[in-house]
Amino acid sequence: MVVEDDPGIRRYMEDAINGQADLRCVGSFDRIQPSRQALQTSPPDILLLDLGLPDGHGIELISLCKQLNPLCEILVITSFSDDANIIRCLEAGAQGYILKDAFHPDIPRFISELRQGGSPISPRIGRKLLSLLRQQKGPSQPSPATTVCPSPDESNLSGREAEVLNLIARGYSYQEISGHLAISLNTVRTYIKQIYQKLAVRSRGEAVFEAAKMGWLPAQLLRPDS
Template identity: 85%
Template sequence: MSTPKAIQPPLRIMVVEDDPGIRRYVEAAINCQPDLRCIGSFDRIQPSRLALATNAPDILLLDLGLPDGHGIELITYCKQRHPQCEILVITRFGDDANIIRCLEAGAQGYIPKDAFDPDISRFISELRQGGSPISPRIGRKLFSLLRQQSAPSQSSGTTARSTPDETGLSSREAEVLNLIARGYSYQEISGHLTISLNTVRTYIKQIYQKLAVRSRSEAVFEAAKMGWLPAQLMRPDR
């Protein structure tokens, strides 16, 4: 007789968006999914901070241009209180400075509103599988910025660059880091390296600790600046 699987509680999602139409749409899109639940919906930073002080969402969806401040404040605050929370920025800002600041602060994804997919569950599923939802336009910007950051050290013959093993990364952790940079999800890394999903999560946790980062995006930035990653970061099969 087989043992029934334990029922997983719905993912707890918080929404911060000052456009009432978009906010209501996102709330409805979340609540119509049985495995998702909106635990808070706000249009400003201050009430969002108060809610985060007493609630631990699994996912935070937020805009940047809010009436009482910049959404980067909430990203930093949320990551300090709830390091495991996945953060997806959905905003009209697509400039380099905002992209870098949000990813370095710990956001896992960055989607401009003009590229926003009505199927919000797709973005959420990608986050929970270890992915980083980024629109093609933002992805192109990001890879361009990474190449620019690594170019000075690559062109200088006198600049010494560290290697992954010099920071304490094992060869397997270095492999996982490279796959993270190429956009593989945790599940895909598991299949590619023939290791369990839990083992993948353990390696990634160790990588984050050794690089002193808190997210996939920060890990990729650090590795790129150190010259560990190839110039072409896109997956070879895409």
């Protein structure tokens, strides 16, 4: 589903989706109200949306979509680059955040990343997140050089869950984690689901942010372009 009020960009997104053999655009809207009704009728597997819409802020659609379909992959594509919007969207459950630096974002690539467990984020947004994480850690926190994932007793994560969390922070896709740890893709998904539950989060971005904020991950593990 696409929610975008610019007609040209919206048509481009529709064409990019329908141009993929295994994808279909099930809805395309330019406002909050019809989008909300469509989500309640048939929540999509992937939602691409802008934030600045004529009748409201797109973040309410992120929250609604996650309530109706927790497994939906949500990608924000917007011109809003302020810290408040970035954090609010990630906390609400968005898996990615792309700035409209160019008129035609690479929709097929971003969707492919989402489906592989990735989190498409513009490099400029990645830098902002790194800066926010460092601010959250503060001068009293342990040096990043010596900060490691917590032991299971400290974090309530199992040893394998801590390994998976570490790889998530490094920007690994689900498939890359599967190969690196020599476990099945379904097992990776199970571990990530357990991590999300223990951290009380709903997306990769939230998990990494919360873990780093609590000092469980060194900030330099994050890829600036992830």
